[in-house]
Amino acid sequence: MRVEKHPVLGDRKVGRMVTISVDGAEIEAVEGEPIAAALLAQGMIVMRKTPRFGEPRGVFCGIGRCTDCAMTVDGVPNVRTCVTPVKAGMVITSNLKGGGE
């Protein structure tokens, strides 16, 4: 799901569709949209598991503050996907291992 009509920002601009890789699967995304938006549009809500208890986390604040949506992007760990724009060919991996205390 994407917001097509926004009362303040207006209509969603038609962007170029690109392909990114998420945990090995190829998904379609709009170039320039936040990575988290592309994942949510695919119904993917768990982006990592917590280091201590291994509980699932996903988009929480959506403005780059809480770091719950952090994933590994092109080899860089702890990237906040809600404020990082999609580029063609990105390779994204979630940290689903987590801790097990």
Added chain:
Amino acid sequence: MEGVKLTGALSAAEAASVFPPNERAERGPVAVIECVQQIPCNPCEKACPFGAIEVGPDITNLPRLDLDKCQGCGLCLSKCPGLAIFLVDASKSATEALVMFPYEYLPLPAADEIVDGVDRTGRFVTKARVVKVDTGAQREGTAIVTLAVPKQYMHDVRSMRLVAPGEVFLCRCCEVSETEVRQAVREGAKTVVAVKMRTRAGMGLCQGRTCRRLISRVIAEETGQSPADILPPTSRAPVRTLSLEALAGGDDNE
């Protein structure tokens, strides 16, 4: 230090400024729109099928509620993105009032369960009985809980607490619970930095942006001080998280 701008919760005066008169609540259910900051937002206006809520063309206006048009249907409760709208109803009994509020946590309570009714800052007010939990499709995932509370608390109870207080995480990143922080303070950690050294609270990805205030509050409570007197943690530049590559100048221009 009080008021929504400083604490995130309405002060007593701010809350009183939006209460409907008691006679109105005695007559039947009525919305309480606890929105006192001029932010650009107006879903409540469209949510009301009776036209009782008016924001107007300038969407930074505060919503105005027409107390006579409001039927107490509660449709606006799940539409307010800030969860700032409540419903009170003092007409059902001489001693109890109903308080309805949006609740976006799990687990949800069952009807007739006795829960802790809490105020706008999450502090315990009174035991309350769950009357109804509405998770219907029109609520779009935001459950609406109805509690029966003693009438004198009608304007104090604004949510409830099911998870035991101590189990709540103060530091979300490192998953440090309130109990662990209190234990650390009792064992001698009287500053935010000392708590961090014992528990790791504040060492996670967000670098203490959320937990430092909560930890200050716990230290203040445990030591009988004012939160303003608790030394803040050491903050170092950069304010935002940066990769070392960005600091070093990157590979294009160096």
